[in-house]
Each structure stands twice: as C-alpha cells, then as structure tokens.
Amino acid sequence: MSGLLALLDDVAAIAKIAAASVDDIGAAAMKAGSKTAGVIIDDAAVTPKYVQGFKPARELPIIWRIARGSLINKLVFLLPAALLMAAFVPWLVWPLLILGGCYLSYEGAEKIVHALTAHDAHSGGPDGSHAVKDPGHLEEEKVKGAIKTDFILSAEIMVISLAAIDEALGETTFWMQAATLAVVAVLITLAVYGAVAVIVKMDDVGLWMNANGRTGLSRGLGAGIVKVMPYFLKLLMIIGTAAMLWVGGSIIVHSLHEMGWHWPEETIHHVAVAFGGGSPALEWIITAAIDFVLGFLVGLILIPIGTKLVAPVWARVFGTKGETAA
Secondary structure (H helix, E strand, O other): HHHHHHHHHHHHHHHHHHHHHHHHHHHHHHHHHHHOOHHHHHHHHHHHHHHHHOOOHHHHHHHHHHHHHHHHHHHHHHHHHHHHHHHHHHHHHHHHHHHHHHHHHHHHHHHHHHOOOOOOOOOOOOOOOOOOOHHHHHHHHHHHHHHHHHHHHHHHHHHHHHHHHHHHHOOHHHHHHHHHHHHHHHHHHHHHHHHHHHHHHHHHHHHHHHHHOOOOOHHHHHHHHHHHHHHHHHHHHHHHHHHHHHHHHHHHHOOOOOOOOOHHHHHHHHHHHHHHOOOOHHHHHHHHHHHHHHHHHHHHHHHHHHHHHHHHHHHHHOOOOOHHHH
C-alpha cells in the first residue's frame, strides 16, 4: 500500500511539473508571438493581394492552400532548422535576426519609395507577374508565389520567436523549445490566415447584406462595408509597412546590443527618457519612432543593393523575374 501511495505521489509531482511546463509553453508562446507583431501584420496585409482577380468561390480555397503551405514551411522546414541552430550554433541567432531586420527594413522602405515615385500601374500584377489567361495556371502561380514569400516571413517569425523563448524561459530543454515553437507556428498561421479569410470575404458579406437585409439598417451596413473595405485594405497596408520598419529597426538595434554593441540601444533609451517626461507610454512612442526612422534609413540604403545586386542573382538561381525577386 505504501508503495502504491508513493507511486501516486510521484505521478502527482510529475503532473504538476507537466502542468507548469504547459503554462510556461503557453506564456512563452504568447510573448514570442507578440514579438513578431510587425511581421504578422505585414503577412496579413500582403496576402489578400494573391486572391485579387479570382472568382469569390476560389478565394477561400486559395487562402487554405497558402495557409497549408505556410504551416508546412514552419513545422517541416523552419522548426527543425531553428532547433538545430539553437542546439549547435546559438550565436547565429542574433546575426540572423539582424539579417531579418534588414529584410523588413528593405521591404518597408521599398513600399514607401514605390508609393511615392511614378511607376507603370499596368506593368503586371501585384506580385510582378503579367496577366495569365488560364485561371488554373494563374492560381497555381499565385499560390506558389505566396508560399515563397511566406517562407521568408515565416523564417523571420521563427527566429524572432526562438530569441523571445530564450528570453522568456531562460534555460530550456530541447523539447520545451520545440513545443513552444510549434505552438507559435500553429497559432500565428491560424491568426494570419484566419484574419485574411475574414478580410477578403467582407466585401461579399457586405454585398449579401445589402441585397438580402430585412431592414434598412442591415442593408445600409452592408453597403457601408463594401465602401469601407478598399480604404481598410489601404490602411492595413500602411500599418503593415510602418510595423515592418519599426520592428526591423528595433530588431537590428536589440540584436546589436546582444552582440556587444550597446551604444545604439542605450542612446535611444536615453533620448526616450529625456523627452518622455517620465511617461512610460511616451517613452515607448519615442523609442518606436526612432526605431522606425532607423529602419527606414537602413531600408533606403539596402534598396539599390536589393534591386541591382540581389534580385538579378536570385532571378538567375531560382529562375524568377527580377521584380518578383526584389
């Protein structure tokens, strides 16, 4: 009997440890997810363009195919790569984060420059491709392009999450890291593509409400949704671009701090404190604004490198068009 009680006591202790581990995984996953906010917003802002021009009946299937490819990117390719890096070359996390921050800064700055300069609006689709007569072929090309873009954004998400997990949990086991990264991957994918599905179908919902609403209020609401959605999508793109530059700048500054170059982060902190007037909210806004400006400046520097050097090399290696590669 005493042996059975001892066994039950051990089982209870293991259950408590497991429960604590689950709580730690959930908390770390939430913190890691919050660190990737800029990338998530941009992912949600970018994805709707891949269903433009298709029949409404094909929108959700296309989003599902992209979401499935995104999940495969994260769980099959990027999760094992992140775990191997954490186990054997953990010092590589911060240089990769700097690279990712530079990528976000480049993308954000390029979008601003593209919006402010004259360009041929009829030169191709939103991904740089020209019109394709076969809808099936066009869908296949769009899905492949979206999954390739998602791979880069997902890689950034996984590296940021890995760094955030280490900060949140300190010393962690291999399985704790794996479980937390898997939770982050699944939750972020569901959040991004669930939001995208809602966004791209809102105009259809508005049209249905306008045509079938039983009251003037519901019909007016439906018409309002249809009118507002184009402006909402533009606002989402602006927010996504701003978030990319802010997050890109902050990633670069923080990663340099972790690698031993403390001056940029400490200087920004001192400026925020000096002009923040003791208000934590105002200090955060000042810090974010400085990170945004730094991200934009880094992006401006990288634009000629990306368009004149990286894009042609990428096009030759992967056989894609230069505009798409850029």
